[in-house]
Amino acid sequence: MAILITGGCGFIGAHTSVEMLNAGYDIVLFDNFSNSQPEVLRRIYEVTNENLQFYQLDMRDKERLEKVFMENRIDAVIHLAGLKAVGESIHLPLKYYDNNINGTVTLIEMMKKHNVKKLVFSSSATVYGLKAQVPISESSPLEATNPYGRSKLMVEEILRDLYISDNEWSIIPLRYFNPVGAHQSGRLGEYPNGTPNNLAPYITQVAAGKLREMSIFGNNYPTPDGTGIRDYLHVTDLALGHVKAIEKVMSGVTGVNAYNLGTGKGYSVLEMIQAFEQIIGKHIPYSIVDRRPGDVAICYADPTKAKAELGWEAQKGLEEMCMDAWRWQVNNPNGYESSFELERSWV
Numbered sequence: 001m002a003i004l005i006t007g008g009c010g011f012i013g014a015h016t017s018v019e020m021l022n023a024g025y026d027i028v029l030f031d032n033f034s035n036s037q038p039e040v041l042r043r044i045y046e047v048t049n050e051n052l053q054f055y056q057l058d059m060r061d062k063e064r065l066e067k068v069f070m071e072n073r074i075d076a077v078i079h080l081a082g083l084k085a086v087g088e089s090i091h092l093p094l095k096y097y098d099n100n101i102n103g104t105v106t107l108i109e110m111m112k113k114h115n116v117k118k119l120v121f122s123s124s125a126t127v128y129g130l131k132a133q134v135p136i137s138e139s140s141p142l143e144a145t146n147p148y149g150r151s152k153l154m155v156e157e158i159l160r161d162l163y164i165s166d167n168e169w170s171i172i173p174l175r176y177f178n179p180v181g182a183h184q185s186g187r188l189g190e191y192p193n194g195t196p197n198n199l200a201p202y203i204t205q206v207a208a209g210k211l212r213e214m215s216i217f218g219n220n221y222p223t224p225d226g227t228g229i230r231d232y233l234h235v236t237d238l239a240l241g242h243v244k245a246i247e248k249v250m251s252g253v254t255g256v257n258a259y260n261l262g263t264g265k266g267y268s269v270l271e272m273i274q275a276f277e278q279i280i281g282k283h284i285p286y287s288i289v290d291r292r293p294g295d296v297a298i299c300y301a302d303p304t305k306a307k308a309e310l311g312w313e314a315q316k317g318l319e320e321m322c323m324d325a326w327r328w329q330v331n332n333p334n335g336y337e338s339s340f341e342l343e344r345s346w347v
């Protein structure tokens with residue numbers, strides 16, 4: 001039996017695959033490489049020395065998707081495949097709704113057809129919207145403010161309707177706060193296509209001289225230093241949260257039960273820049289620019305439910321997040337550059 005990880009070559013997918021293999025699970029991955037690289041497969045093997053099954057496919061391709069379920073005995077699914085850039089989603093909403101919603105519906109229809117009814121779903125703290133009071137708990141009001149966040153919220157609603165129609169389903173949406181960092185080996189990390197949208201990879205690329213300076217999106221927020229506060233968590237801690245969630249859905253519980261994956265601590269943009277400067281040992285130039293539309297002032301989790309019910313809490317602190325992110329940047333200045341060609345046997 002095996003666990004299927006969709007989007008298994010992405011930033012979260014690669015780290016989750018490593019921790020699932022380390023926990024002793026057999027895993028099957030698929031990815032369409034729209035925002036990832038085949039080289040990741042080699043790196044996963046390098047850091048775990050474990051084999052896995054891989055399929056290159058888009059989850060909306062029913063014929064190729066069915067092959068995964070026909071050729072493997074899937075126990076449960078960790079569903080990470082999806083588009084995730086907030087800014088891009090505002091310009092290309094239909095692309096996000098087609099990929100994130102139609103793709104997910106195709107996947108869960110195939111799961112149902114093959115009687116696979118255990119699902120861990122990659123959701124996001126963006127489902128809490130602008131009015132959420134910090135620390136944000138799972139019972140906070142849900143309200144998306146952009147097509148990306150709406151696609152995540154809509155999928156959560158679809159999953160709740162699915163469970164109402166069939167009580168055999170066991171579903172855990174995991175609401176990620178801000179994943180940062182990289183595998184401690186320096187061999188897996190965040191490699192965004194083009195200019196990074198997110199803070200941490202932008203900082204490391206400025207520090208590495210790939211980008212000229214940081215733009216801080218506003219310093220007039222109602223926060224101690226005026227810059228935005230977020231709950232940054234190490235990507236390995238996030239990956240381990242998926243291992244705990246799989247344990248939960250495999251335990252026999254049914255229903256739809258969402259969990260925040262965050263540290264419960266918030267750091268401002270200036271505090272993040274200072275933390276990286278401490279690790280890197282050099283000044284990171286920045287300028288203050290206008291606020292970014294859609295940004296909230298403060299967002300950090302109440303992580304107590306995941307600790308109480310999943311037995312999960314973040315272990316790694318800000319220093320380790322920055323150290324691991326910088327090690328990845330230094331060791332992989334151009335991300336996953338490789339001539340590694342995907343052998344035919346893997347498609």
Ligand code: WQD
Nearest residue numbers: 084086124126197198199202215216217228229230269295
């Ligand atoms: C963090 C802080 C910015 C870049 C988004 C998605 C969320 C999740 C994580 C997918 C904010 C500031 C950033 C920069 C800056 N992705 N910033 N200059 O917006 O909290 O969350 O990514 O699930 O869904 O919404 O993360 O890293 O973009 O921003 O000043 O160049 O850094 O204003 O305060 P965010 P972020």
